[in-house]
Amino acid sequence: MLATLLQLLARRLVASIPILLLVCALLFSILRVLPVDPAAMSMPPTATIAEIDAKRRDMGLDQPLPQQFLIWLRDAVHGQFGRSIQLRRDAGALVADTLPATVELAVMAMVIATVLGLGGGLLLFHLRGSKLEIVADIASTVLLSIPEFLWALFLLFLFGVVLHLLPFAGRLPPDFVRPNVTGFLLLDTLLVGRPDMFWAAVKHMILPAFALGLAFSPAIMRVLRSSLLDVYQEDFIAQLRLRGLSEGRILIGHALKNAILPTLTLMGVQFGFLFSGTLLVEVIYSYPGMGNPMVDAVRNADLPIIQAVGLTYCIVVLLITIAVDCLYLVLNPKLRRH
Amino acid sequence: MDMLKRCLRSGRVMVGLGIVLVILFCALFAPYLAPADPNDQDLLHILLPPAWMADGDSAFPLGTDSLGRDELSRLIYGARTAMTVAIVASFGAMAIGSILAHVAGYFGGAIDWIIGRVVDVWMSFPPVIFSLILMVGLGTGLDKVILAIVLVDWTRFCRVLRSEVLVVKQRDYVAAARLIGFSHWRTVTREVLPATLPLLITLVSLEMGIAVVVEAILSFVGLGVGADLPAWGQMIADARQHIYDSASGLFFPILAIFLTVTGFNLLGDGLRRALDVRLISAREQ
Numbered sequence: 001m002l003a004t005l006l007q008l009l010a011r012r013l014v015a016s017i018p019i020l021l022l023v024c025a026l027l028f029s030i031l032r033v034l035p036v037d038p039a040a041m042s043m044p045p046t047a048t049i050a051e052i053d054a055k056r057r058d059m060g061l062d063q064p065l066p067q068q069f070l071i072w073l074r075d076a077v078h079g080q081f082g083r084s085i086q087l088r089r090d091a092g093a094l095v096a097d098t099l100p101a102t103v104e105l106a107v108m109a110m111v112i113a114t115v116l117g118l119g120g121g122l123l124l125f126h127l128r129g130s131k132l133e134i135v136a137d138i139a140s141t142v143l144l145s146i147p148e149f150l151w152a153l154f155l156l157f158l159f160g161v162v163l164h165l166l167p168f169a170g171r172l173p174p175d176f177v178r179p180n181v182t183g184f185l186l187l188d189t190l191l192v193g194r195p196d197m198f199w200a201a202v203k204h205m206i207l208p209a210f211a212l213g214l215a216f217s218p219a220i221m222r223v224l225r226s227s228l229l230d231v232y233q234e235d236f237i238a239q240l241r242l243r244g245l246s247e248g249r250i251l252i253g254h255a256l257k258n259a260i261l262p263t264l265t266l267m268g269v270q271f272g273f274l275f276s277g278t279l280l281v282e283v284i285y286s287y288p289g290m291g292n293p294m295v296d297a298v299r300n301a302d303l304p305i306i307q308a309v310g311l312t313y314c315i316v317v318l319l320i321t322i323a324v325d326c327l328y329l330v331l332n333p334k335l336r337r338h
Numbered sequence: 339m340d341m342l343k344r345c346l347r348s349g350r351v352m353v354g355l356g357i358v359l360v361i362l363f364c365a366l367f368a369p370y371l372a373p374a375d376p377n378d379q380d381l382l383h384i385l386l387p388p389a390w391m392a393d394g395d396s397a398f399p400l401g402t403d404s405l406g407r408d409e410l411s412r413l414i415y416g417a418r419t420a421m422t423v424a425i426v427a428s429f430g431a432m433a434i435g436s437i438l439a440h441v442a443g444y445f446g447g448a449i450d451w452i453i454g455r456v457v458d459v460w461m462s463f464p465p466v467i468f469s470l471i472l473m474v475g476l477g478t479g480l481d482k483v484i485l486a487i488v489l490v491d492w493t494r495f496c497r498v499l500r501s502e503v504l505v506v507k508q509r510d511y512v513a514a515a516r517l518i519g520f521s522h523w524r525t526v527t528r529e530v531l532p533a534t535l536p537l538l539i540t541l542v543s544l545e546m547g548i549a550v551v552v553e554a555i556l557s558f559v560g561l562g563v564g565a566d567l568p569a570w571g572q573m574i575a576d577a578r579q580h581i582y583d584s585a586s587g588l589f590f591p592i593l594a595i596f597l598t599v600t601g602f603n604l605l606g607d608g609l610r611r612a613l614d615v616r617l618i619s620a621r622e623q
Binding site: 023138146149298299 | 467558
């Protein structure tokens with residue numbers, strides 16, 4: 001079992017290397033055909049043309065493009081993306097500082113999306129054939145069309161501005177001093193023994209995490225419902241009924257186990273999108289993850305940050321799909337035997 | 339004809355189409371509907387709430403933004419921007435995606451493999467990140483937003499349609515067309531395309547909703563259509579910055595985007611149900 005899992009993991013990781021290389025090449029070429037000159041941008045406005053030329057040689061920009069790509073790739077593998085032109089700090093260090101906050105938000109949102117998605121799917125399935133079915137059906141179509149961007153703004157408007165129930169900017173109230181042990185704020189507040197700060201941090205995350213969770217759960221609901229409908233067509237359900245099992249036990253103990261697999265496949269794709277969706281939600285809630293520096297970098301054409309953060313988003317999305325594939329293997333008895 | 343009748347009977351299609359037509363009407367007749375010029379600044383009347391609230395001014399039915407521009411007029415002109423992007427970008431993405439899908443699915447082999455790998459790499463870029471990065475290179479502007487959406491979203495069409503083409507290609511009438519000497523071009527356009535068209539129409543409708551959201555997102559972060567064109571995303575960005583002074587400015591553009599996207603999605607979902615041959619035959623059995 002473990003051996004199969006490790007084998008799959010290794011195979012998937014190896015298979016993602018060429019994709020990652022091509023993603024790097026695409027990222028690099030989009031940004032290298034830009035009409036911006038990184039050398040000129042990193043110099044003070046008083047620099048002479050000769051100084052800029054020297055800088056350009058220094059940065060390797062006079063080399064042919066494939067050569068430049070290889071140099072960039074070599075540095076990228078070592079986590080060296082160069083210094084941000086705007087922020088005057090190392091782009092790799094910026095990713096290391098901001099990634100934990102984004103991961104915390106994404107994980108919380110994934111938990112919410114899973115709970116809402118599975119719960120909603122069971123509810124939709126439960127309503128099959130009832131008068132409420134059409135209502136639930138249309139509601140799920142409408143919910144499906146609300147992206148995280150709109151949820152984020154709407155929740156901010158309703159719970160932050162109109163009802164004043166929850167905070168909607170940053171991660172902590174200004175009077176708290178942020179502890180820094182692991183970089184993960186929720187973990188750190190517990191490690192330094194400050195449950196009040198932990199609670200404050202959780203309250204700041206509720207709206208952004210729900211915005212993401214609400215946007216990505218309707219698809220999970222619909223797939224779970226339709227795979228449950230498929231499972232209930234099978235003979236073994238009728239057999240279980242004949243054996244006298246209660247409907248509840250059939251659903252939870254047997255049908256759900258089979259219906260969860262297609263749902264899981266979809267969740268892999270959804271969680272990849274969810275992770276990249278944190279970008280906008282972070283911008284809307286001024287949440288200090290990778291989103292805000294990325295958008296600032298895009299506005300200012302700050303290439304090292306765009307490349308470092310952009311690549312990080314791609315890598316995490318790839319890792320999420322691989323992780324879900326492994327989970328699929330663990331849960332799927334058919335694949336387990338081989 | 340039969341399909342048309344089925345579409346007209348579908349509640350989803352009619353509601354979706356109704357919403358889309360209302361917004362399209364606003365977009366087409368914006369100069370006649372809007373009470374004011376959307377870019378007219380009135381710095382004596384900034385951040386006003388809607389007219390029916392205390393401190394409201396009847397000259398500005400939905401209030402004003404931080405530069406004293408009329409929210410209602412900007413909302414109506416914003417429909418123009420949103421609809422232009424929705425229509426042009428989704429047809430652009432459809433053109434590229436469906437041509438490649440038909441080529442890949444119909445010919446198979448090496449061409450199929452190459453197109454498939456390009457789609458894989460393209461799709462491993464999260465769409466939001468990809469379009470932001472493209473906007474760095476393209477710069478702001480209506481045409482740039484459209485181009486970015488086309489360049490990111492053609493893969494949605496390509497992947498789904500390719501598998502449909504693979505199914506259609508197996509049918510007997512396609513083989514028959516080849517046997518009686520139809521050229522590849524004629525086989526694809528006369529025999530394969532009519533069978534994939536329902537799916538194509540559905541995808542275009544859904545893509546229009548996506549394009550509206552992407553345009554709003556890009557305008558929200560300030561990399562959209564540019565400051566001179568009113569856009570819903572810009573209105574939201576403006577209201578987000580002055581959220582403590584005027585919350586209503588946030589509400590109406592959110593509602594506009596929500597309605598537009600819901601309209602396109604209901605239309606797309608309804609069309610899928612009304613046009614999907616397999617779904618229909620399953621229901622009739």
